[in-house]
Amino acid sequence: MGDLPPKRSVKRWLVTTNHKDVGILYLSTALFFLLLGGVLALLFRAHLWEAGGAGILDAVEFNQAVTAHGLIMVFWFLSPFAAGFANYFVPLQIGADDLAFPRLNALSYWFYLFSGILAGISFFQGGTLAGGWTMYAPLNVPTYTPAMQATTGGNAMVLALALFVISITIGTVNFLVTIHRSRAEGLGLWNMPLFTWSWLLTVWMMLFAFAALLAAALLLLSDRLFLTQYFASEQGSGLLWAHIFWFFGHPEVYIVFFPALGIMFEVFQTFTGRRLVGRKWVIIAMVLVAVQSFLVWMHHMFLTTINLEIKTLMMATTIGISLPFDLMVFALIYTMVKGRVRFTTPFLFALGALVLFILGGITGVFLGAVVLDYEFRGTYWVVAHFHYVMVSGATALVGGLYYWWPKITGKMYSEALGKLNFAVFFVGFNLLYFPQFLAWETPRRVFHFADDVQFYHQLSTVGAFVFGASFLILLGTLVHSLLYGPKAPDNPWEYSRTAEWAVPSPPPLENWSGRPSYASGRLEFVDDSSAATDGGVAHGNEADAVNAHEEEHADHASIWPFGIGISTFVLFLGLSGITSYVFQFAESVPDTLGQSLNTAPEPSVIYPALTGIGLVMLGVTLFKFGVEQFDAPKMPIAERWPFDGIGNTKFGIWVFLASDVVVFGAIIGAYIFMRLHLGWGDWHIETITEAGLLNTYVLLTSSFTVILALVFAERGNKKGLLASMGATLLLAFTFMGVKAFEYGSKISEGEYWWYSIEYSIYYVTTGLHALHVIIGVLIALFMIYRIVSVDAYLEDHRPVEYFGLYWHFVDIVWVFLFPLFYLM
Missing domain, CATH: 1.20.210.10 (Cytochrome c oxidase-like, subunit I domain)
Structure with a gap:
């Protein structure tokens, strides 16, 4: 569309x-x-x-x-x-x-x-x-x-x-x-x-x-x-x-x-x-x-x-x-x-x-x-x-x-x-x-x-x-x-x-009839067939890029952003009503509830139903968004200092990860703040050091397999790319399995997330990291589907590199969490 x-x-x-x-x-x-x-x-x-x-x-x-x-x-x-x-x-x-x-x-x-x-x-x-x-x-x-x-x-x-x-x-x-x-x-x-x-x-x-x-x-x-x-x-x-x-x-x-x-x-x-x-x-x-x-x-x-x-x-x-x-x-x-x-x-x-x-x-x-x-x-x-x-x-x-x-x-x-x-x-x-x-x-x-x-x-x-x-x-x-x-x-x-x-009121859909340029020191509209970047005429690859831009038809419509929006709305509306179910479960566990809701609202079946419906809708719309062919307007000639050597998507991922650094920084900062407030040595929570160490090795190895995937994509080797992505996926499942074992061990001993501030911080901080791993797993599954179905990423390996940036970030966060929760 x-x-x-x-x-x-x-x-x-x-x-x-x-x-x-x-x-x-x-x-x-x-x-x-x-x-x-x-x-x-x-x-x-x-x-x-x-x-x-x-x-x-x-x-x-x-x-x-x-x-x-x-x-x-x-x-x-x-x-x-x-x-x-x-x-x-x-x-x-x-x-x-x-x-x-x-x-x-x-x-x-x-x-x-x-x-x-x-x-x-x-x-x-x-x-x-x-x-x-x-x-x-x-x-x-x-x-x-x-x-x-x-x-x-x-x-x-x-x-x-x-x-x-x-x-x-x-x-x-x-x-x-x-x-x-x-x-x-x-x-x-x-x-x-x-x-x-x-x-x-x-x-x-x-x-x-x-x-x-x-x-x-x-x-x-x-x-x-x-x-x-x-x-x-x-x-x-x-x-x-x-x-x-x-x-x-x-x-x-x-x-x-x-x-x-x-x-x-x-x-x-x-x-x-x-x-x-x-x-x-x-x-x-x-x-x-x-x-x-x-x-x-x-x-x-x-x-x-x-x-x-x-x-x-x-x-x-x-x-x-x-x-x-x-x-x-x-x-x-x-x-x-x-x-x-x-x-x-x-x-x-x-x-x-x-x-x-x-x-x-x-x-x-x-x-x-x-x-x-x-x-x-x-x-x-x-x-x-x-x-x-x-x-x-x-x-x-x-x-x-x-x-x-x-x-x-x-x-x-x-x-x-x-x-x-x-x-x-x-x-x-x-x-x-x-x-x-x-x-x-x-x-x-x-x-x-x-x-x-x-x-x-x-x-x-x-x-x-x-x-x-x-x-x-x-x-x-x-x-x-x-x-x-x-x-x-x-x-x-x-x-x-x-x-x-300098354009009509209201502006046309495509904004410009010619290409705007300030190369002469003032605004001019130049013919793309003779576009100038330094006061002269475009040459070689630059002229080819301009001609390709002239022939390109940019898209301006897609229904899937609306679909993702309404799906997320349904999901979040469902999540708003699950507290009563959690409280009901917590009340059934003796001697562990650290707070009381006094008059907690009665559970309503509509909220779990909306949560499930929202998840299914979100999965479908995200998949459709991912496979949709959409040609965004491109500017082959533009000022890009100081980020000239980085593509749009790569720069966007770096910027997004910078914001995610602040999110994790605040979450980890909350851990350090509360631990210092309570007394560093009075932090009473036991973790399975061996499990944390094993997961550290698993994630570091998965970073290596992502690098291998990029190498195979650059060489156009489909089997190698599939094997490397599959290995990354397997290591991610291993990480999640070890984490599930660790959580299960604590829950079996009555150590729930509401037990005390120490357990709340442990479950939430490592859980947020686990959520990032799950998102990475879903992206990897989608990429494997694309590799199998349309031989994706063999001619353009950049999406593999972008996925690698995200995955390396997830691994680096774990390198910080491991000593904080398992060694200190």
């Missing part, structure tokens, strides 16, 4: 892999979740109209609304809305035909959509999470959850979060490969548009930050689904969660804000009519922030027992990270001063974002000081500061929607309605959140407050409804534009300077 149905067909949107279509899907879906999160916000703001807590919600309902609002806005609106712009415009800005892996791009969207649907369903499974969007331990596990009936719904929300992170990881790998290896000829990294620069740094931060969040979600799911003791433990569990979560959580602030910052740069340049002042220093400042964002997470933990010296260091890094932002803010101000400003709707939103961000940044400096943080932490001061920062990003994103709306739709919007939208938006936001600075002594996430701050809360609630009305005006403006707006020119903005304005 390579050809796309027309846009008016529902099928088009189920099968499309084109980056512009996927961008539209992201934008429209994110707007839906904005409305959903906004309704929840209006619900609890209405509850907070009067002091005393006698509102429309009870305590648990209030906490569920607050928690779901935070999670939906942070995860399902802000980042995906920016991802929609990135999907649509980054390939256009860098001169690419599409993203490097179009089907994975579509898969990333479907995982995002179904993760959001799963989050919504959690409300109807007895109730969703109610412990705040930060999901602090121990309130994130069933043992300490006030609403015991909410176990299944809470599981669904955490599974939705894990699925969302998988979506983010797939998209991150795709964008990193695309931006680094698919830039138009002559477009160096330094000269990329600033929105693309901001997105490049965003996805690099996403790669590592969301990997930490995935590790946290996996540990939390092990506690919630299988009753392990990571966050139910009375010793160190709260601090462990805080370390892992905030290692993700603080970079997430910049992950949300950087794309908005990129939009502000583009809009300021366009509507001041001049290049951004200090452009190269702004880029350097963004790079510094991206790196430093991973060094400040402990300022969220000033109220913990971390010693003062470390808190002081974190205070210094926190204040230090504000300095690059000062440079960016002054660059925007000086650009405005030195230019001729046109107060269009996009510019008003970008300017409003700058004003809100300055206020959010100044109020954040208070929280960066240890002494002041003791006073302000956990109050509405934090709520107001947080929203001034995050919604400043949302303000710029709305400006980006107006800025690029003519390019996406081919229609102009009403400037009068757009400016009305901004006025209501800006007034409503400040009326909503500025009074919260004045009512700062109110504890956050509490459903009642004192009488003396009631007036401020009433102002805030009025502001919430005015702010909500601004989004209705936004939607009305966009609908009016679609129905009645005049046709947009290809470039409606006089001083726009990026490549997306």
